[in-house]
Amino acid sequence: MFKAWIPSKAPDKKVPLGFFLAAVFLQTIVLLLAPAQQSYILATGTTITLRTAPVDPYNILQGYYVALGYDISDPKALPGYTAQKDGQTLYVTLQQPQNVTEGEWTAVEVSVAKPAELSPKQVVLKGVLKNGRVLYGLESYNIPEEQRIEINDNLRQRPERALLDAKVDASGAATPLRLRIAGKIYDY
Amino acid sequence: MVSDPSSQLSFRQTLKKELPLWQERGILDATQTQSLHDLYQLEDIATKANRSFLGGISVLGVSLVGLGAISFVAANWQWIPSFWKVVLLLTVMWVAQGVGFYLWKIRNSYPVLGHGLIFLGSLLYGANIGLFGQIFHLQGTFYQAFLLWAMGALVMAYALQSLPNAFLALGTAFAGYLSGIGDMPNASSPGVLFTYGAWFGLALFWPLAYSLRSDVFYSFLVLAFGISTLVPVLQNNWFFTSSSTLLFATFLGILISLWIWLSSVLPLKDGKTEFRSGAKNLAFLGVVLIGYFYSFWDVASQSVQQIQQGIPWGLWLQSGIVLIPLVTLISGIVWFFKSVDNPELKLEAVAIAIGASAVLVPILLGFGTWLTVVWVNLGLLTLAAYWLWLGLQQANRRNFLGGMGLSAIVALSRFFEYDTGLLLKSLAFVVVGGTLTFAAIWFEKYLNRQENLNRENLKQENLNNV
Numbered sequence: 001m002f003k004a005w006i007p008s009k010a011p012d013k014k015v016p017l018g019f020f021l022a023a024v025f026l027q028t029i030v031l032l033l034a035p036a037q038q039s040y041i042l043a044t045g046t047t048i049t050l051r052t053a054p055v056d057p058y059n060i061l062q063g064y065y066v067a068l069g070y071d072i073s074d075p076k077a078l079p080g081y082t083a084q085k086d087g088q089t090l091y092v093t094l095q096q097p098q099n100v101t102e103g104e105w106t107a108v109e110v111s112v113a114k115p116a117e118l119s120p121k122q123v124v125l126k127g128v129l130k131n132g133r134v135l136y137g138l139e140s141y142n143i144p145e146e147q148r149i150e151i152n153d154n155l156r157q158r159p160e161r162a163l164l165d166a167k168v169d170a171s172g173a174a175t176p177l178r179l180r181i182a183g184k185i186y187d188y
Numbered sequence: 189m190v191s192d193p194s195s196q197l198s199f200r201q202t203l204k205k206e207l208p209l210w211q212e213r214g215i216l217d218a219t220q221t222q223s224l225h226d227l228y229q230l231e232d233i234a235t236k237a238n239r240s241f242l243g244g245i246s247v248l249g250v251s252l253v254g255l256g257a258i259s260f261v262a263a264n265w266q267w268i269p270s271f272w273k274v275v276l277l278l279t280v281m282w283v284a285q286g287v288g289f290y291l292w293k294i295r296n297s298y299p300v301l302g303h304g305l306i307f308l309g310s311l312l313y314g315a316n317i318g319l320f321g322q323i324f325h326l327q328g329t330f331y332q333a334f335l336l337w338a339m340g341a342l343v344m345a346y347a348l349q350s351l352p353n354a355f356l357a358l359g360t361a362f363a364g365y366l367s368g369i370g371d372m373p374n375a376s377s378p379g380v381l382f383t384y385g386a387w388f389g390l391a392l393f394w395p396l397a398y399s400l401r402s403d404v405f406y407s408f409l410v411l412a413f414g415i416s417t418l419v420p421v422l423q424n425n426w427f428f429t430s431s432s433t434l435l436f437a438t439f440l441g442i443l444i445s446l447w448i449w450l451s452s453v454l455p456l457k458d459g460k461t462e463f464r465s466g467a468k469n470l471a472f473l474g475v476v477l478i479g480y481f482y483s484f485w486d487v488a489s490q491s492v493q494q495i496q497q498g499i500p501w502g503l504w505l506q507s508g509i510v511l512i513p514l515v516t517l518i519s520g521i522v523w524f525f526k527s528v529d530n531p532e533l534k535l536e537a538v539a540i541a542i543g544a545s546a547v548l549v550p551i552l553l554g555f556g557t558w559l560t561v562v563w564v565n566l567g568l569l570t571l572a573a574y575w576l577w578l579g580l581q582q583a584n585r586r587n588f589l590g591g592m593g594l595s596a597i598v599a600l601s602r603f604f605e606y607d608t609g610l611l612l613k614s615l616a617f618v619v620v621g622g623t624l625t626f627a628a629i630w631f632e633k634y635l636n637r638q639e640n641l642n643r644e645n646l647k648q649e650n651l652n653n654v
Contacts, residue, residue: 015293019347024285027313027340028278031320035274038324065322137327176325 041175045167046123048094048174050138051104052164065142066151066179068164071107072125073133078110088112088129091172092136096121104163114172126172138166141176143188151179151186158182193227204230212650248593249628250304251311252600252621254284256614270323277316285309293348307352310341314360334364345396354396354405361389362412369419386416407466432494434487435551436504438478440513442544445474447513449540450520453533472571475543476594479568482547483598484605488560495554539574542567568598579631583638588631596620 052068072092075081084090091114097103108122109115115124127134141164143151155162158181165177178187194200207224210216216224225231268276284305292302314337321328338361345353365385381388390413397406449471481487504510524537546567550560572594579588603616 016347016349017289017293020285020289020293023340023343023347024282024309026343027281030336030340031278031313031316032274034320034324034326035270038326135327139327140325142322142325 037173038175041167041169041173042177045169045174047177048105048123048125048166048168049097049103049180050164050166052162052179053159065140066155067140068138069133070136070138070164072127072136073139075110075129075132075134078107078134081110084112084129086129086131090127090129090134091115092125092127092134093118094123094125096123123168124172125168125174137174138164138176141179141186141188143179143186147186151181154181154184200228200230203228208646249621249625250301250308252596252617252624254308254311255315256617256621273323274320277312277319281309281312281316284312289348303350303352306344306348306350307356310344310353310356313337313340314356329368331364331368334360334367338364342392342396346399349400351400351402351405354393354400354402355408358393358405358408358412361393362416365389365416366419386413389413389416411470432497432500434491435494435499438482438491438547438551439504440510441474441478442548443510443513443517445471445478446540446544447517447520448474450517450524453524453528472540472543475540475547476568476571479543479546479564479571480597480601482550482564483561483568483601485557485561488550488564489557491551492555492557492560495551499551539571542574543571546570565598565602569595572598580634583635585631585635589628592624592627596624 050070050072052070071077072094075084075090078090078092089112091111092107093109093111093115094105095108096105105123114126118124125136127136129135161182163180165180166174167177168174178185180186203224207216207221207230211218211221288302288305288307288309290302291298292306317333317336320326321333338357341353341357341360344350345357365382368385369382390409393409397409448467452467452471482491505514528534546564549555550563555563572591575587575591575594577591578584579586579591600616600620603613
């Protein structure tokens with residue numbers, strides 16, 4: 001039916017080198033966006049530590065990872081939270097702990113607009129409300145296949161001593177750095 | 189109006205087979221036979237069909253072996269620093285694309301292999317999206333990954349006028365759109381991209397279908413567009429939010445597929461049965477896709493849960509969307525068994541019934557998850573066996589490829605679904621890819637043997653007649 005009303009194509013002898021290179025270039029740029037964004041956060045960001053509570057699913061596309069939840073994932077636990085609609089961006093102000101190496105950062109305030117002023121011992125973390133949880137881009141940490149069982153066992157036995165170190169940049173975007181469970185460091 | 193000679197392969201194949209007989213019987217003389225030969229370019233047929241079939245299979249084989257290689261590297265590579273991982277992944281993708289382009293477009297010495305490598309490059313690009321996400325702990329969703337993949341494949345399809353890339357782009361865009369719609373936090377405000385997603389897709393893919401001159405691609409595009417426009421409408425409908433959505437969609441899908449199949453064998457005039465292969469393929473595709481969906485553990489177990497909550501038959505039947513196809517289907521089936529006595533067609537009816545019952549029987553009899561999964565997988569493999577048998581019986585490449593493809597996909601999906609190590613997955617890819625390529629070559633030889641045998645029989649018959 002389709003062929004009936006369109007002219008048949010003249011053989012194309014020209015080599016479409018320009019088009020081909022443009023396609024490869026575009027694919028490469030798309031792929032490099034992720035490392036570029038992460039490198040920017042790592043280079044300019046502040047290191048924070050969050051207390052985490054894990055679950056352990058298996059994801060076909062991405063291999064193995066630990067799915068992580070935080071005290072600050074529950075919007076109702078955030079100081080100053082008022083009900084918001086799904087998809088709302090939230091800015092959580094975090095306070096540095098007394099003991100920087102062992103303690104975790106805690107939420108002191110949540111707002112819809114980004115806070116203009118922060119004390120030197122505070123950072124702002126950007127999150128999005130989705131299905132009653134606040135997502136910060138720190139909800140999963142990929143781990144190698146061989147380490148999976150060890151990490152899961154550790155997490156189950158000492159759930160109260162699981163911490164995640166992350167970097168947060170000036171805009172509030174975050175990327176996970178390493179997982180610490182009962183003093184043992186998992187850095188991939 | 190005078191039209192061009194038909195370029196349809198099956199017609200030309202039949203004509204090529206029949207011409208010697210017509211000449212033998214004195215219907216045509218040697219000059220007329222030669223004129224027909226020239227008009228329909230019958231000399232090209234065997235080699236062209238061979239090439240396109242072997243081409244298709246080698247693309248598939250190359251892709252699977254490539255995927256095997258990826259899994260192998262993935263199994264061993266957590267100790268490589270991120271920077272070198274990125275360099276390695278990009279280099280492999282560029283090499284596949286660069287060598288493919290050189291062989292296909294510049295030297296033009298191995299166009300099929302070259303095109304296969306370009307396609308492999310697009311698969312590697314998709315794998316890279318996943319792997320980059322893993323290396324850099326990205327928190328993206330499936331639909332974002334699929335849409336990015338679609339974008340890359342689409343650009344390549346336009347740049348090189350590549351049909352395999354066009355199909356890859358359409359498939360990933362469709363998967364991305366559907367999983368994105370399902371992912372939306374709030375179905376009533378899915379955002380511009382998803383509200384008008386089907387139209388964006390049509391605008392992006394239509395010019396490609398036009399410039400590729402592909403009827404098949406065009407049909408799939410229209411099908412994807414149709415489903416994509418329906419989904420958001422259905423999403424806010426009663427059954428999409430009720431507890432038996434999955435069962436309802438399954439039931440309706442199977443019903444419509446069977447109905448389409450029946451409509452393709454309805455008599456047109458003078459009691460003659462016309463075979464409309466497009467509709468028929470669509471019907472089988474529907475049944476196979478639904479069966480494939482159900483062959484996954486999670487889907488089957490969700491279905492079992494919904495059955496346990498009770499199937500609201502009354503509610504379903506109140507809706508004309510179920511009742512009309514159901515009533516026409518039942519009367520059609522009665523007509524079919526009363527008036528059709530073509531054994532091939534009856535066998536086909538049995539085949540599509542097996543496909544449909546692979547899903548319907550577990551639902552209607554309330555099987556548990558285990559039994560449902562085993563039953564559905566066996567149903568799919570039975571259909572694959574039917575196509576393999578049909579391919580051998582009728583010396584038909586498309587059926588043989590369909591049977592091989594379906595069994596390969598079922599096998600690979602089970603490997604991916606269950607918690608097996610990456611090394612085992614890598615092995616599975618290589619074995620299935622190798623088996624496919626081997627089977628394709630064996631089948632080509634088998635076809636050649638059959639053709640020779642036919643020719644000799646014909647000669648023998650002629651001698652006997654003399």
